[in-house]
Amino acid sequence: MTFAATPDVATRSIARAIPIRPASTQRRSEVAPLKTMCSTCHLRDLCLPCGLSGSDAECLDRLMFGRRKVAAGQTLYRPGDRFQFVYAVRSGTFKTSLPLAAGGEQVSGFQMAGELMGLDGLANGVHASSATALEDTEVCAIQYSHLSELAAQNGNLQMVLARLMSREIVREHSLMVLLGSMNAEERLAAFLLNLSQRHKARGYSATEFHLRMSRAEIGSYLGMKLETVSRTFSAFQQQGLLEVDKKHVRITDIDGLTRTFEARVH
Structure with missing residues (x-):
């Protein structure tokens, strides 16, 4: 993805x-x-x-x-x-x-x-x-x-x-058109799942990793404002999908995060 x-x-x-x-x-x-x-x-x-x-x-x-x-x-x-x-x-x-x-x-x-x-x-x-x-x-x-x-x-x-x-x-x-119809939660979920898959392919943890990019850079990539990126990370934490400590991310419910993305895909 x-x-x-x-x-x-x-x-x-x-x-x-x-x-x-x-x-x-x-x-x-x-x-x-x-x-x-x-x-x-x-x-x-x-x-x-x-x-x-x-x-x-x-x-x-x-x-x-x-x-x-x-x-x-x-x-x-x-x-x-x-x-x-x-x-x-x-x-x-x-x-x-x-x-x-x-x-x-x-x-x-x-x-x-x-x-x-x-x-x-x-x-x-x-x-x-x-x-x-x-x-x-x-x-x-x-x-x-x-x-x-x-x-x-x-x-x-x-x-x-x-x-x-x-x-x-x-x-x-590949997902340019799809992202055009996604809301903020779907975009960030897709981004995190993409990173998860790429870390796994390299032999690293698929559920816990350090974000090397800033929130502003993530927003630029996803077509989202900085405030929206930060707010969406907070929403995912409140939903029990993630634990975030600055740039360190732990996906606590990867199935739930996947459902957030797949709701739009399917």
Whole structure:
């Protein structure tokens, strides 16, 4: 279950033109050599090797890429930066966002370990969004030109790459129309259930986790005001669905939370 901001918010607010900074002024940190290989990485079932086995998975070990550490609050790339890499999150959490015409940002997604970022640069050769670390993070910076060459030589890898790209697009847009008809409780329930499933897929608790994003960022993502987000968290606590301590969340009734979301789905 994945979703993005409501269509009316996203369509109305995103800036139509994004200034492009010259390549010489773009901030680029050096990429450290990567020692862990794709075929043996602990995230291989979520990241690029997903669906590959044997020699197909080992072919990814020839990729030209390295690791990059991004401290909390720092930006990995910004609108207008030249597209060179696809980034696989190795640890930590990012938010991706689009600039608004009137200033500020529209949060378009939250990325966790094993998920890809940077594909927005494929269309025009420059990034349309920014990726900001919500905590100390590490990414694998994969040179896209080399990845494309490798995929052209391996049909199975080409299929996996297409599927992963599609998955990331779906992550941003699959429930856009549905969210347009959801009320505040349904939106927040969907968001928390999505996080629950993603934590579970990574071997973490599905019912207890720490929110790396702020209430304001959640509101931007869901098309809700900050006050509405806070009020809805409080309502869930009163209903016995959650226990919330600042950013720490424990889902005490996951079936009840699921019913809150599924009431609209069905």
